[in-house]
């Protein structure tokens with residue numbers, strides 16, 4: 678079974694347990710939502726939205742923003758729809774999104790991109806679905822090099838579908854290669870970063 682199939686199976690079975698129940702890194706949402714608000718986002722999609730923990734937060738602090746989500750796990754999609762009946766949540770693969778070109782002015786991905794075997798495909802898809810001057814925002818894991826090496830090594834022995842954690846610098850380079858500009862990044866905690874740019 679490849680990592681994408683493993684992710685789908687894992688999150689279908691664990692959509693309501695542990696961290697999946699209330700969202701992973703809620704303490705990062707305040708900072709990531711502020712970046713999107715400061716950019717003036719009006720129509721936003723969260724990729725790998727899980728059970729809509731970030732979207733729920735965004736809706737609380739900025740109810741004027743139209744919100745959408747995409748997840749590969751049908752169970753996560755079901756829970757998101759239950760939690761946010763007015764949001765549009767679709768089942769789909771972040772590497773091949775069932776979404777039209779230029780449909781959003783904001784796209785984010787919280788603690789999900791390290792599940793994707795081909796993150797460059799996802800970043801190119803994010804570019805495709807954004808309008809010109811739209812913002813892309815990636816929030817993911819970081820840490821000392823030895824910890825990231827250990828995590829990346831351990832993933833192949835896990836059933837969670839985690840694939841590879843990239844450094845902030847690597848993510849900046851990938852965003853640039855996908856056609857984004859004005860790229861900035863910073864650590865939000867010792868174990869998480871945000872990297873964002875503009876189409």
Ligand SMILES: C[S@@+](CC[C@H](N)C(=O)[O-])C[C@H]1O[C@@H](n2cnc3c(N)ncnc32)[C@H](O)[C@@H]1O
Pocket residue numbers: 681684685688699700701702724725726727728730731747748749750753769770771772786787788789792793
């Ligand atoms: C660690 S959870 C994070 C969920 C949520 N973003 C949060 O911050 O709580 C990873 C999520 O990514 C989703 N996912 C994994 N691979 C995916 C893919 N190829 N396309 C879309 N979603 C995917 C999983 O189903 C899961 O909901």
